[in-house]
Amino acid sequence: MQNRYPLWKYLLILGVIALGFIYSLPNLYAPDPAVQISGQSGATQIDQAMRERVERELDQAGIEYLSTELGENSVLVRLPHEDGQMTARRELQELLGGDYVVALNLAPTTPDWLVSMGGAPMRLGLDLSGGVHFLLEVDTASAIETRQNITADEMKTTLRGERIRYSALEVNDDQSIVGRFRTEELRDQALGLVRGEYDNLLFNTSESGSDEFIFTAQLSEAAVAEIEDYALGQNLVTLRNRVNELGVSEPVVQRQGGNRIIVQLPGVQDTAEAKRVIGKTANLEFRLEAQSDTLVSMKEEFPYRSETDRQRFGGAELERQIILTGDHVANATSSFDPETNMPQVNITLDGLGGTKMHRATRNSVGRRMGVLFIEHKTRTEHQTNEAGESVEVRENYVEREIISLATIQSALGKQFRITGLESPAEASELALLLRAGALAAPMYFVEERTIGPSLGAENIQTGLKSVVIGLGLVLAFMLVYYRVFGIFANLALLANVLLLVAVMSLLGATLTLPGIAGIVLTVGMAVDANVLIFSRIREELKGGASPQTAIYSGYERAFVSILDANITTLLVAIILYAIGTGPVQGFAVTLSIGILTSMFTAIMGTRALANLVYGRRRNLKKIWI
Structure with missing residues (x-):
């Protein structure tokens, strides 16, 4: 009687194993190779008309496909072969043009009834199934130009404050600041005023005739190197934040050379979204609207982003001087305007940004302030080379x-809101980009490709074969050495692997080759x-205990040692x-889950089987162990 489980424990074990079987099933359905079409911007709408257009283009091009699916602002095309x-x-990229992103994808084939229950296959790491590889180039020259423009604006403010007149103060194509003055005295006064404030600039003077006196300010080599290093480092941090926003497991974001960054995303299902969010250099500039008497050289005209406003107003003139940029955004969230029910982005600035905004707007009440949205994009065009081949040409x-x-x-x-966005998707995307951090310099895609297993298909097959052989030898050993109890152990071992796969699938964990090693260790x-349990039972039997007492003592006394280990x-x-x-974390995740599932199957599972077979036998004389 001491080796009988209550009914609820048997039902619990059966229920857990049944759930494990259901949630491990999606891993048996291999995904379809596919391409996904989405808009270059979150505001681009993808509808049924676009789906029909894609189907027509595929038919005309003679490309075989299984089906097309209209998703949330995207079209997915399933293909029969990789x-x-x-x-x-x-x-499709050539036919649709640069306003759309056409990305490689893997479309899941999990049945709808499993999806409705939350079932999904495990993500496979780069070393097992490959993933997406991006090589991005950071435009460090743009970062230097931006720094010089900010410095030039600061110099203008300083000179105006001291009432020193200048003819022009601008940044040249060689990224040097050039100040022009009518007299040598004014130039020397200005030079004496700004030279001490910018120790990272090298100043020189020159003359152009008798009525123009010039000074130039060029960044030193050390300052250029510092700006380039900062731009690359800041972009690395921002990219990692954006990847985290995407929820990608075990990504690789690392520096390559002086101005390039590698991004590898294993197990990504929506590569189009990843490319749009990671590659986009979105930033904001806040500027006052130019007044009617503003000099032509001090203002610039920009079009509206909204198609409706563009048709109604065309564009508007803003001052060239920037109040602040998106670099000062501490937080950004998307919501809806309670009055108009239109999408908006709620902005929270950092301390310096709040101070600059207050200083610029306190004397400008009644004037209009423009929010300028800036994107650095890459346009892909197909051109025919001298050999008559179609090649991709990227234009920034x-x-x-x-x-x-x-x-x-x-x-x-510090807090205000941005309106004028066309859709909730655009508001959400803008909030994500600002929340993840502004890029210190524009980036452009140099290379985009899917990558196969890093260790090669042959090595992966060999590794999986070794797991199967090892598991088979363990099962055979347990069966021969422990007989009936070996059958109990083998059934529990198979249930353990089943539960391990199910839990990893539910958690969305990424399986890597080191993760398979973690599974092997879990089996051990x-x-x-x-x-430990079976050896303890044998010792109890040799000590003269009855079979029922030996089974009970074996499980009870071995429990502490098993728990400790x-x-x-x-x-x-x-x-x-x-x-x-990366791979080390993959190994640790698999091992951690495996330990928890093995505790359940090795202790409760095998004991339930032993109790089921031997528990009701009152006059049990012998057990096969």
């Missing part, structure tokens, strides 16, 4: 558009627990996850 992915992507360009031009009702501070840990290993796995990166 070989057709690159051809379909190239043809900048879009500057007004998303809001509103009257300043009162002095603004589970067998080790059964060996597993907790120690679990602590090591947690430490590995905390201090490790």
Whole structure:
């Protein structure tokens, strides 16, 4: 009677194993190769008409496809073979133009009834299934130009404050600041005033005739190197934040050379979204609207971003002087305007940004302030080379558009909102980009490709074969050495692997080759627990205990040793996850989950089977162990 489980425990074990079986099933359905079409901007709408257009283009190009699906602002095209992915992507990109992103994808084939229950396959790491590889180039020259423009604006403010007149103060194509004055005395006064404030600039003087006196300010080599290093470092941090916003597991974001960054995203399902969010250099500039008497050289005209406003107003003139940029945004969230029910972005500035905004708007109440949305984009065009082959040509360009031009009702501070956005998707995307951090310099895609297993398909097959062989040998050993109890251990071991796969699928964990090693170690840990239990039962039988007492004592007395060993290993796995990166974390995650599932199957699972077979036998004389 002491080796009988209550009914609820049997039902619990059966329920857990049934759920494990259901949630591990999605891993049996291989995904379809596919391409996904989405807008270059979150405001671009993808509808049924676009889906029909894609189907027509595919038919005309003679590209075989399985089906097309209209998703949330995207069209997914399922293909029968991986070989057709690159051809379909190239043809569609050429036909649709630069306003759309055509990206390679893997479309899940999990049945709807499993999806409705939350079932999804495990993500596979780069070393097992590959992923997306981006190589981006940071435009460090733009970062230097931006710094010089800010310095030139600061110099203008300083000279105006001291009433020193200048003919022009601007940044040349060689990224040097050039100040022009009518007299030598004014130039020398200005030079004496600004030279001490900018120790990172090298100043020189020159003359152009008798009526123009010039000074030039060029960044020193050390200052240029510092700006370039800062731009690359800031972009690395921002990219990591954006990848985290995307929820990608075990990404690789690292520096390559002096001005390039590698981004690798394993297991990504929506590569189009990843490319749009990661590659976009979105920033904001806040400028006052130019007044009627503003000099032509001090103002610039920009179009509206909204198609409706562009048709009604065309554009608007803003002052060249920038109040502040998106670099000062501490937080950004999207919501809806309660009065108009239109999408908006709620902005919170940092301390310096709030001070600058208040200083600029307190004396400008009644004037209008424009919010300029700036994007650095890459346009891909197909051209025919001398050999008559179609080649991709990438062209970098900048879009500057007004998303809001509103009257300043009162002095603004750290918190305010941006309206004038066309859709909730655009508002959400802008908030994400600002929240993740502004890029210190524009970036452009140099290379985009999908990458296969880093260790090669042959090595992966060999590794999986070794796991199967090792598992088979363990099962055979347990069966031969422990007989009936070996059958109990083997069934629990298979249930353990099933539960491990199910839990990893539910958590969305990424399986890597080191993760498979973690599964192998988990199998060893589970067998080790059964060996301790069965050895204890044998000792009890040799000591003269009855079979029922030996079974009871074996499980009860071995429990402490099993718990101690597993907790120690679990602590090591947690430490590995905390201090490790990439593959090490993959190993730690698999090992941690495996330890928890093996504790359940090795102790409760095998004991339930032993109780079921031997528990009701009152006059049990012998057990096969």
